[in-house]
Amino acid sequence: MIVGVPKETKVHEYRVGLTPQSVRELVRHGHEVWVETKAGAAIDFGDDAYRAAGGKVVATASEIFAGADLVVKVKEPQEPERRQLRRDQVLFTYLHLAPDPDQARDLIASGAVCIAYETVTSPTGTLPLLAPMSEVAGRMSIQAGASALEKSRGGRGVLISGVPGVAPANVVILGGGVVGANAAQMAVGLGADVTVLDRSLEVLRRIDARFDARVKTLYATEAAIEAAALNADLVIGAVLVPGAAAPRLITRELLKRMKRGAVLVDVSIDQGGCFETSRPTTHDDPTYEVEGIVHYCVANMPGAVARTSTLALNNATLPFVLALADKGWKRALRDDPHFGNGLNVAAGRVTNRAVAEALGLAYTPAETAIPAETT
Numbered sequence: 001m002i003v004g005v006p007k008e009t010k011v012h013e014y015r016v017g018l019t020p021q022s023v024r025e026l027v028r029h030g031h032e033v034w035v036e037t038k039a040g041a042a043i044d045f046g047d048d049a050y051r052a053a054g055g056k057v058v059a060t061a062s063e064i065f066a067g068a069d070l071v072v073k074v075k076e077p078q079e080p081e082r083r084q085l086r087r088d089q090v091l092f093t094y095l096h097l098a099p100d101p102d103q104a105r106d107l108i109a110s111g112a113v114c115i116a117y118e119t120v121t122s123p124t125g126t127l128p129l130l131a132p133m134s135e136v137a138g139r140m141s142i143q144a145g146a147s148a149l150e151k152s153r154g155g156r157g158v159l160i161s162g163v164p165g166v167a168p169a170n171v172v173i174l175g176g177g178v179v180g181a182n183a184a185q186m187a188v189g190l191g192a193d194v195t196v197l198d199r200s201l202e203v204l205r206r207i208d209a210r211f212d213a214r215v216k217t218l219y220a221t222e223a224a225i226e227a228a229a230l231n232a233d234l235v236i237g238a239v240l241v242p243g244a245a246a247p248r249l250i251t252r253e254l255l256k257r258m259k260r261g262a263v264l265v266d267v268s269i270d271q272g273g274c275f276e277t278s279r280p281t282t283h284d285d286p287t288y289e290v291e292g293i294v295h296y297c298v299a300n301m302p303g304a305v306a307r308t309s310t311l312a313l314n315n316a317t318l319p320f321v322l323a324l325a326d327k328g329w330k331r332a333l334r335d336d337p338h339f340g341n342g343l344n345v346a347a348g349r350v351t352n353r354a355v356a357e358a359l360g361l362a363y364t365p366a367e368t369a370i371p372a373e374t375t
Contacts, residue, residue: 097344115344121341132313160190176238269297350362
């Protein structure tokens, strides 16, 4: 099989779908790997490293899309990339289709087989290919929020740790999953006053045990979210409904009553955002203000620490890439129904229920969208 790795084209996106080490594994399994020139150069994975691993360096992304059976990326394909996808070509990347009807329409029209990292599950119900970037984004959310709290950046002028005799920042984290727990770890380490809200008592118990009562936990009723937000200097939106659009937990009306210069960091922005006033931003222009509240809504936060993120992501994705290459997508997804949950679009049909419901499209179960193997 020919596996292709195009250079990412999203603004300030320096991650790369496969590292040289991953390419070496694929070559060892008997596959060809084509990598667009300079795909990993920004994070010190140069073309020579890919050649040394047995990969073929090609000049343009067009060559990748024209020749590869399997395209491995990091971020969702941008519009020019989507135009190049072919029927039955396999695309393996983050898609986040629920808030992106244009992308969904183009993927459906392409006839490609589109497998999303973020909806692949595990036997324990976790999201193994979302987890590494959630860990990075959760930790980064506190860094970003602490910076945005500085007065010169529009914030309240609050040091997240405080100093002796001055209280630390009040950090509120909406959602206690992977993002929320990692955000809490960073915030606690910096000495913030931290509160985590979630609708799962099991999640709240896990947070309480992990942080030995250094984090306050609250059941996420509407009233509890409102009270916490009004007291917050920094709010981290860390809510996830797999495949679906994120619920809106803080309204514009609530913003009007919050502390002036408070900061919202919406890690859920890839799924549409969990604040009513959220809209995607970039690393070039990461923040904006609504009702005196600073919003940080960068849609590819882990891209800012691209080398760490690429290595962490490849640790998780490589076994799945090998399965696709070794077995072909039909058998790989049939053999592992949890991997099958990653199938979002195939043969012009939407195969993820949450995505279909979010976009108002017809849903085809993944198992019926995978053609039977002929003998």
